[in-house]
Amino acid sequence: MEAYTWPGNVRELQNVIERAVVTSPGSSLRLADALDATGSPDREESGKTLAEVEREHFIRVLESYRWKIEGAGGAAEVLDLHPSTLRFRMKKLAVVRERKETA
Secondary structure, eight states: OOSOOOTTHHHHHHHHHHHHHHHOOTTSOOOSSOOOTTSSOOHHHHOOOHHHHHHHHHHHHHHHTTTOOSSTTOHHHHHTOOHHHHHHHHHHTTOOOOOOOOO
16 A cells, blocks of 8 residues: 555545455455556656646636536536635636637
């Protein structure tokens, strides 16, 4: 488990542990599936910081939801964030909607 890069972060770790608890026989914890330690690039390989990856992810989600932040079908709901938290992180990461100029 230590060699795995955990691309899904805490949620992925939680899911792996929950599944192991449910499927492990007896009193020892055994992983249901093997973890691929080489499956996800680490920071040295990708060259991006967590903030850069998070910023790109927010932009992709916001673009796919037409920059709708809150309400049903909004980006905050999809990202499982409170709308004010999403706005704060957008500001912190300098995520802004590019306006297309019309001639």
